[in-house]
Amino acid sequence: MLVQKFGGSSVADAERMRNVADYVARVQRRGDQPVVVVSAMGHETDDLMEIAGKVSRTRPGREMDMLITAGERKAMSLLCMALHDLGVAADSFTGSQAGVVTNGEHTKAKILDVRPDRIRAALDAGRVPVVGGAQGVSVEREVTFLGRGGSDTTAVALAKALGADACELYTDVPGVFSADPRVVPSAHRLSKVSYEEMLEMNAAGCPKPTMRSVEFARAHGVRLHVRSSFTWEPGTWIEKEGSAMEQAIVSAVVADQSEAKVTVAGVIDRPGIAAKLFRALADKLINVDMIEQNVSLHGTTDISFTVPHEDLELAKQIASDLQNEVGATGIYADPDIATVSIIGAGMRTHPGVSATMFEVLATEGINIEMISTSAIRLTCVVRAGEADRAVAALHKAFGLDREGGY
Amino acid sequence: MLVQKFGGSSVADAERMRNVADYVARVQRRGDQPVVVVSAMGHETDDLMEIAGKVSRTRPGREMDMLITAGERKAMSLLCMALHDLGVAADSFTGSQAGVVTNGEHTKAKILDVRPDRIRAALDAGRVPVVGGAQGVSVEREVTFLGRGGSDTTAVALAKALGADACELYTDVPGVFSADPRVVPSAHRLSKVSYEEMLEMNAAGCPKPTMRSVEFARAHGVRLHVRSSFTWEPGTWIEKEGSAMEQAIVSAVVADQSEAKVTVAGVIDRPGIAAKLFRALADKLINVDMIEQNVSLHGTTDISFTVPHEDLELAKQIASDLQNEVGATGIYADPDIATVSIIGAGMRTHPGVSATMFEVLATEGINIEMISTSAIRLTCVVRAGEADRAVAALHKAFGLDREGGY
Numbered sequence: 168m169l170v171q172k173f174g175g176s177s178v179a180d181a182e183r184m185r186n187v188a189d190y191v192a193r194v195q196r197r198g199d200q201p202v203v204v205v206s207a208m209g210h211e212t213d214d215l216m217e218i219a220g221k222v223s224r225t226r227p228g229r230e231m232d233m234l235i236t237a238g239e240r241k242a243m244s245l246l247c248m249a250l251h252d253l254g255v256a257a258d259s260f261t262g263s264q265a266g267v268v269t270n271g272e273h274t275k276a277k278i279l280d281v282r283p284d285r286i287r288a289a290l291d292a293g294r295v296p297v298v299g300g301a302q303g304v305s306v307e308r309e310v311t312f313l314g315r316g317g318s319d320t321t322a323v324a325l326a327k328a329l330g331a332d333a334c335e336l337y338t339d340v341p342g343v344f345s346a347d348p349r350v351v352p353s354a355h356r357l358s359k360v361s362y363e364e365m366l367e368m369n370a371a372g373c374p375k376p377t378m379r380s381v382e383f384a385r386a387h388g389v390r391l392h393v394r395s396s397f398t399w400e401p402g403t404w405i406e407k408e409g410s411a412m413e414q415a416i417v418s419a420v421v422a423d424q425s426e427a428k429v430t431v432a433g434v435i436d437r438p439g440i441a442a443k444l445f446r447a448l449a450d451k452l453i454n455v456d457m458i459e460q461n462v463s464l465h466g467t468t469d470i471s472f473t474v475p476h477e478d479l480e481l482a483k484q485i486a487s488d489l490q491n492e493v494g495a496t497g498i499y500a501d502p503d504i505a506t507v508s509i510i511g512a513g514m515r516t517h518p519g520v521s522a523t524m525f526e527v528l529a530t531e532g533i534n535i536e537m538i539s540t541s542a543i544r545l546t547c548v549v550r551a552g553e554a555d556r557a558v559a560a561l562h563k564a565f566g567l568d569r570e571g572g573y
Numbered sequence: 574m575l576v577q578k579f580g581g582s583s584v585a586d587a588e589r590m591r592n593v594a595d596y597v598a599r600v601q602r603r604g605d606q607p608v609v610v611v612s613a614m615g616h617e618t619d620d621l622m623e624i625a626g627k628v629s630r631t632r633p634g635r636e637m638d639m640l641i642t643a644g645e646r647k648a649m650s651l652l653c654m655a656l657h658d659l660g661v662a663a664d665s666f667t668g669s670q671a672g673v674v675t676n677g678e679h680t681k682a683k684i685l686d687v688r689p690d691r692i693r694a695a696l697d698a699g700r701v702p703v704v705g706g707a708q709g710v711s712v713e714r715e716v717t718f719l720g721r722g723g724s725d726t727t728a729v730a731l732a733k734a735l736g737a738d739a740c741e742l743y744t745d746v747p748g749v750f751s752a753d754p755r756v757v758p759s760a761h762r763l764s765k766v767s768y769e770e771m772l773e774m775n776a777a778g779c780p781k782p783t784m785r786s787v788e789f790a791r792a793h794g795v796r797l798h799v800r801s802s803f804t805w806e807p808g809t810w811i812e813k814e815g816s817a818m819e820q821a822i823v824s825a826v827v828a829d830q831s832e833a834k835v836t837v838a839g840v841i842d843r844p845g846i847a848a849k850l851f852r853a854l855a856d857k858l859i860n861v862d863m864i865e866q867n868v869s870l871h872g873t874t875d876i877s878f879t880v881p882h883e884d885l886e887l888a889k890q891i892a893s894d895l896q897n898e899v900g901a902t903g904i905y906a907d908p909d910i911a912t913v914s915i916i917g918a919g920m921r922t923h924p925g926v927s928a929t930m931f932e933v934l935a936t937e938g939i940n941i942e943m944i945s946t947s948a949i950r951l952t953c954v955v956r957a958g959e960a961d962r963a964v965a966a967l968h969k970a971f972g973l974d975r976e977g978g979y
Contacts, residue, residue: 181624181627181628184628185628215647218587218647218651219651219654221587222587222590222591222651222652222654222655223651223654223655223657223658224658225654225657225658226654226657227653227654227657229653229664229665230650230651230653230654230657230664230665231650231654233646233649233650233653233665233667234646234647234650234651234654236646237643237644237646237647237650238643240639240640240642240643240646241621241624241640241643243639244636244637244639244640244643245624245625245628245629245636245640246628247633247635247636247639248625248628248629248631248632248633248636248637248640249628249629251629251631251632251633251636252629252630252631258635258636259635259636259639261639261716264714308670308691310667
């Protein structure tokens with residue numbers, strides 16, 4: 168049994184919808200048992216958000232969820248019709264009908280339980296179930312939406328509940344790459360990455376598959392396969408790190424230009440100052456990513472942190488409001504940065520990886536402004552304009568230019 | 574308590590949606606308890622049908638219903654959002670959530686029962702329930718669609734189940750008229766018609782409100798009020814014929830050009846011939862409206878009947894196939910006809926109405942080709958090109974030109 172999730176671009180129009188149906192029909196014909204999860208078609212979710220914005224300022228969550236879930240409903244029923252045309256018996260199921268039980272947090276509900284009785288009944292009857300992604304029903308019987316990208320989570324949760332052999336996430340790219348192929352032409356598709364590597368890549372700026380679905384898959388041991396609905400070739404497996412898995416020192420190089428840096432300079436170096444600053448930022452729901460505090464020499468210190476670009480103004484404002492209280496000499500906002508990260512499970516056991524990274528950047532004449540590390544990730548903040556050059560140099564230095572070169 | 578149904582044109586875009594919300598807010602503020610039923614926005618249902626046609630040839634009913642009901646879902650959630658903006662607590666409900674239980678006949682499900690527990694709970698909590706029209710859930714827990722125009726039926730059924738004081742059907746015209754105002758400029762809005770008159774007007778070609786909803790309202794004693802969501806002025810009440818109701822002899826003149834005539838000429842006049850013909854037509858699901866059999870003088874007779882234009886070719890074919898068996902001398906199809914009907918509860922007790930109608934048409938030089946009657950309706954078939962002139966002359970002759978002139 169395979170849970171197969173098709174993203175919005177995979178079912179963007181009638182022709183692509185029929186292509187997906189044709190593929191699912193072949194999967195069934197070759198003897199596998201497909202359970203399909205489908206996102207809303209193309210830009211449908213954006214279109215629904217737009218009309219909501221035109222009708223309402225308040226946009227209450229309960230009604231937004233009722234509205235947005237119409238998108239997957241449309242896609243799932245159309246896909247079933249296309250399957251019927253090919254002689255494949257198929258039934259569509261809303262999140263509620265599929266037994267996806269969530270909490271009541273509208274617009275970003277969390278899955279509490281999956282009770283796929285109707286899905287199992289459909290499978291037992293030899294039918295292909297097609298489930299609307301990113302939707303569920305709360306314990307209060309309200310329609311809920313899991314949030315953007317929630318279809319991945321639906322697929323993984325269903326795969327777990329049904330005990331599927333794997334969860335395939337079909338998208339418009341053929342898998343997870345060693346670097347962005349637009350930046351590094353020699354970047355290659357990774358055939359396997361561990362959950363942990365994928366999560367670090369997500370954190371470092373790789374948007375797909377969603378971090379949430381990878382976390383869920385890791386927690387429940389669901390094997391993920393990220394692959395293309397355009398070429399149908401095998402993609403990237405995301406699974407438990409095993410002895411059989413090739414141990415790359417570094418698997419991928421990821422850059423992210425979505426963050427900006429704020430520096431609070433000349434702060435008095437005493438306990439509680441950093442806490443005050445970051446509590447104030449957290450209270451305004453600002454997602455702080457990296458934090459660096461320089462060594463204090465003269466009783467004062469500089470605190471730098473990164474935030475998403477859209478939060479930069481607010482973060483700067485909050486820091487300015489606290490300037491006198493923390494005794495800072497100045498607040499500096501810098502939108503012109505990028506993070507460059509190397510990720511690899513092999514880093515754990517290979518000393519000197521960080522030294523290599525710093526040397527490569529130094530050779531390129533690229534200045535490192537901040538550094539952050541985890542067991543399998545190493546991130547440097549550099550000037551935004553130098554990110555692409557840094558990625559290319561690191562990709563080469565860690566031997567990723569050769570297909571399967573790790 | 575008022576059940577208020579808003580048709581597709583009433584919520585066609587964001588601005589009209591906000592207008593409806595504003596109106597519902599006023600209704601609540603003046604102390605009435607509104608229960609809203611809403612159709613899909615503008616041409617949404619047509620758009621969904623179109624994309625289904627592009628994706629699938631077979632279009633299975635279960636999936637069509639899942640698809641089409643996305644339309645009302647979108648409208649109902651958006652309307653709730655607009656109500657929230659105005660400070661009105663409102664919750665949307667699918668047909669299933671509203672307790673509309675239907676049979677399993679997809680694409681044209683029939684309501685079996687309405688169990689509006691959640692609607693009552695919302696009302697008790699001081700909230701405005703907004704229900705998706707034309708949808709329900711089957712006893713097999715499948716999503717069902719009641720068919721085009723089914724929102725009227727949802728509204729009437731809810732009004733009955735909730736014991737509402739009236740069911741208001743808001744549309745893009747200000748009510749039911751004594752004749753089509755495009756044909757007869759002096760036509761006036763009727764302030765009241767009986768269920769029976771409305772049903773006869775439906776049968777004679779008046780499309781709104783749907784016959785099905787009027788039948789339901791009549792059977793369950795629900796008072797209907799057809800009115801405009803553009804001007805908000807009082808419209809036409811459709812209710813039980815009472816002693817207090819003004820007894821017009823003739824309430825309205827209705828023309829219909831959607832039918833064509835078939836004549837089977839020179840048929841042997843013996844029992845069972847007509848039965849054979851109309852059984853064959855019924856077997857092919859052809860809706861025969863009027864039937865006329867001329868007096869037989871020489872052992873043979875002519876049988877004429879009317880059918881919808883789209884069924885003309887098939888009806889002609891069926892009659893031709895039977896030509897030898899019934900001994901007919903010829904089959905003639907005539908697409909160029911119209912029916913002109915006068916409707917009025919007063920006709921029952923006023924003899925001579927038919928004579929007046931025939932005289933008026935004769936004075937106009939309009940030939941009558943077929944006649945059909947009921948207790949409160951009189952219909953003549955005339956040449957299509959003469960229908961407008963017939964309507965205007967009859968409207969004047971029966972005193973309908975004066976506002977409230979009956």
